[in-house]
Amino acid sequence: MMEFLRMGGYGTYVWSAYGVTLVILVINIWWTYRFYRKSREALGEISENFSKRQPTIRKTS
Amino acid sequence: MKDFIQVLTRDLKVSLRRWSELCNPLIFFLMVASLFPLAISPEAPDLKRVGTGVLWISALLASLLALDGLFRDDAEDGSMEQLVLSPIPLTIVIAAKILAHWLITGLPLVVIAPVVALSYYMPLDTLTTLILALILATPTLSVLGAIGAALTVGLRRGGPIVGLLVLPLTGPVLIFGTRATDLAVQGESAAGPLYLLGALLALAIALGPLATSAAVRVSLE
Amino acid sequence: MNLRWFHKLASPPYFYRLASTLGPWLGSLSIALIAAGTYGGLVLAPPDYLQGDGFRMIYVHVPSAYLGMMAYVVMATAAATGFIWRIKLAHAVAVSAAPLGASFTFLGLVTGAIWGKPMWGTFWQWSDARLVFFLMLFFLYMGYLALRGVTEDRDKADRLSAVLAVVGVINIPIIHYSVEWWTTLHQGPTITRLDGPSITMDMLVPLLIMIAGFSVFFVWLLFVRLRGEILVREKKSRWAQELVQRGRV
Numbered sequence: 001m002m003e004f005l006r007m008g009g010y011g012t013y014v015w016s017a018y019g020v021t022l023v024i025l026v027i028n029i030w031w032t033y034r035f036y037r038k039s040r041e042a043l044g045e046i047s048e049n050f051s052k053r054q055p056t057i058r059k060t061s
Numbered sequence: 062m063k064d065f066i067q068v069l070t071r072d073l074k075v076s077l078r079r080w081s082e083l084c085n086p087l088i089f090f091l092m093v094a095s096l097f098p099l100a101i102s103p104e105a106p107d108l109k110r111v112g113t114g115v116l117w118i119s120a121l122l123a124s125l126l127a128l129d130g131l132f133r134d135d136a137e138d139g140s141m142e143q144l145v146l147s148p149i150p151l152t153i154v155i156a157a158k159i160l161a162h163w164l165i166t167g168l169p170l171v172v173i174a175p176v177v178a179l180s181y182y183m184p185l186d187t188l189t190t191l192i193l194a195l196i197l198a199t200p201t202l203s204v205l206g207a208i209g210a211a212l213t214v215g216l217r218r219g220g221p222i223v224g225l226l227v228l229p230l231t232g233p234v235l236i237f238g239t240r241a242t243d244l245a246v247q248g249e250s251a252a253g254p255l256y257l258l259g260a261l262l263a264l265a266i267a268l269g270p271l272a273t274s275a276a277v278r279v280s281l282e
Numbered sequence: 283m284n285l286r287w288f289h290k291l292a293s294p295p296y297f298y299r300l301a302s303t304l305g306p307w308l309g310s311l312s313i314a315l316i317a318a319g320t321y322g323g324l325v326l327a328p329p330d331y332l333q334g335d336g337f338r339m340i341y342v343h344v345p346s347a348y349l350g351m352m353a354y355v356v357m358a359t360a361a362a363t364g365f366i367w368r369i370k371l372a373h374a375v376a377v378s379a380a381p382l383g384a385s386f387t388f389l390g391l392v393t394g395a396i397w398g399k400p401m402w403g404t405f406w407q408w409s410d411a412r413l414v415f416f417l418m419l420f421f422l423y424m425g426y427l428a429l430r431g432v433t434e435d436r437d438k439a440d441r442l443s444a445v446l447a448v449v450g451v452i453n454i455p456i457i458h459y460s461v462e463w464w465t466t467l468h469q470g471p472t473i474t475r476l477d478g479p480s481i482t483m484d485m486l487v488p489l490l491i492m493i494a495g496f497s498v499f500f501v502w503l504l505f506v507r508l509r510g511e512i513l514v515r516e517k518k519s520r521w522a523q524e525l526v527q528r529g530r531v
Contacts, residue, residue: 008329010336010400017396018320021342024389025316025499028382032503032510039510043517043526208449212429212442222428226446229421232414233456272449275365279441 064149065157072161075134082130086166087173090123094177105182112181113242116191117235119177120170124199125224127166128206131158132214132277141214142281151274159200159207159270167199183246190245190255197258198238204269205230211273215280234261292369294512295521301505308502315495319345322488330485339397341488345496347390350419351454353383353500357426358451361444373440374515376447377430378507382500384423391420411460412468415453422450436515 007014076083097115098108135141144154174195175188183191209227213219241254290296323341330337357379364372394413395405407413426443433439461468481489516522 004325006335007338008335010334010338013336013396013400014338017339017342017393018324020392020396021346021389024385028385028503031381032506036506036510036513039513040526043513043522046517046523208445212446213432215438216432217434218432219429222425222432225421225428226425229418229425229453230450232418236411236414272445276442276445279438279445282438 065153068144068149068154068157069161072158073164076130076161076165083165083169086123086127087169089126090119090170090173091177093119093122094180108180109182112178112183113239113246115181116174116177117239117242120174120195120199121202121228121231121235123170124167124202124206125227127162128210128223128227129220130166131162131207131210133210136214136281141277145278145281151277152270155207155211155273155277156266156270159203159273162207163200163203167203170199171195186248187242187245190251191242193255194238194241194251194258197255197262198234201234201258201262201265202231204265204273205234207273208269208276211276211280213280214277215282234258237261292371294371294516294519295525297371298509298512298525301509305502305505305509308498308505312495312498312502315491315498317495319488319492319495322491327485327488328482333401336397336400337485339393341492343390343393343397344489345492346386346393347416348493349496349500350383350387350390350416351457352497353379353386354419354422354447354451355454356504357383358447361440361447365441365444365448370440370515371512373444374508374511375504376444377440378504378511380423380426380430382503382507384420384427386496386500387416387420387423390416410468411464412457415457415460419453419457422446422453426450 005011005015094115097111097119101107101111132141135144145151147154171192174191178188178191179185205227206223208230209223212226213223237254237257241251241258244251244254291300319341323338327338327341329335357376360372360375360379363369364376394416398407399405426446429446430439430443433442513522
């Protein structure tokens with residue numbers, strides 16, 4: 001186990017590299033889904049506004 | 062061809078009327094090159110080492126500064142739209158404008174650069190290579206700059222990002238230009254990088270006006 | 283060549299449904315591939331005779347750098363398609379690919395620097411052509427995003443950034459061939475050589491798996507972001523409204 005972590009002396013470098021990769025990948029997942037969610041919410045709002053609009057009643061004289 | 066000359070002469074005439082504005086990039090070039098010794102060191106050996114880089118960076122930044130004038134005036138007074146609509150192919154118009162622009166802003170740079178080079182203790186016999194390299198490089202920079210200018214001319218807040226758009230594209234020019242100059246300083250033949258600069262120029266002339274006119278059309282909508 | 287399928291693909295509602303169905307599969311597949319590749323790279327692959335266990339950084343560095351470049355090609359191709367044939371969806375693909383590509387390029391730069399320190403003695407080397415042009419690639423992404431950010435009209439933004447993307451695509455072959463044209467710290471190509479890869483199988487396989495994993499990861503998130511982008515662009519359209527009302531967004 002210790003040998004595995006040491007990576008033949010290069011441990012700091014190898015694990016930093018894999019670590020930053022993991023972080024960036026996770027941030028991308030989070031950020032992308034956040035964008036998608038927000039788009040959906042924006043769409044939902046517009047849809048609500050559309051359906052809340054009452055049809056205008058015209059008075060005919 | 063006649064149309065090309067026509068646009069070229071018109072642009073030159075218009076630009077020369079406001080010649081004091083044209084000096085700006087030149088003065089900027091001299092100023093930037095003058096600031097480096099203050100910031101780095103005025104000692105001869107230090108200046109000799111950084112001379113090549115300073116020269117090229119200053120030239121690059123001065124070209125960037127000059128870009129704004131390329132399309133902005135025409136776009137503002139509506140003559141750009143007329144040129145787009147005219148029967149002359151837009152690519153030819155653009156090519157002529159870029160050439161005019163280089164003659165007014167790039168060529169003076171090439172003329173003044175040796176003076177700056179000497180102030181950085183560059184040996185006299187490197188000057189021919191330097192001039193040659195700049196003659197090949199500055200038009201390429203004008204073309205690349207034209208692409209950036211065309212992309213941002215229609216945008217309200219586009220001015221500040223022209224540099225961000227253009228500078229990544231100028232990498233190879235800078236690399237070959239400085240390499241040619243360094244080789245000359247070391248007393249060796251700079252033929253390799255000079256040929257490459259020529260190739261870049263050919264590529265720029267062939268494709269640049271096309272990209273620029275595409276960008277101009279979109280910008281003017 | 284089934285042209286009708288291509289036409290369908292360019293229609294936002296169809297593509298949206300396609301992307302929604304594929305999404306979860308792509309996600310799981312990419313995570314599985316990346317996990318497998320990581321295990322293979324960290325555990326199964328034998329240590330390098332020169333770099334020892336340090337060479338294992340290749341399994342994150344190369345896929346990142348590769349995807350950084352691939353994403354740009356996708357972006358430029360999509361942008362060009364949208365520009366020439368006026369397909370809105372293509373522009374949506376381009377704008378969705380950009381942030382992903384920029385992330386991968388950033389990751390490639392960082393992992394490269396981390397790898398460079400022990401092996402070459404330095405985090406960065408200005409005289410290495412490939413590093414410099416790869417850095418330019420990052421700046422190109424930034425320029426693309428900046429241009430879009432500053433353009434107020436979306437249509438204009440699509441087409442202006444398309445011109446920029448296509449102009450910048452020349453950087454990609456430059457990066458690829460830079461190791462052949464200049465002597466750099468980077469070694470020459472090990473995989474894409476005409477006479478076969480010059481790396482042993484047990485080291486190569488995890489690398490290929492990682493590259494595949496990263497690629498699927500890219501497509502996965504591209505599709506998710508695309509769905510969001512399509513919703514934004516088509517929010518006033520009937521099909522999108524119906525989708526929301528039926529609760530099937």
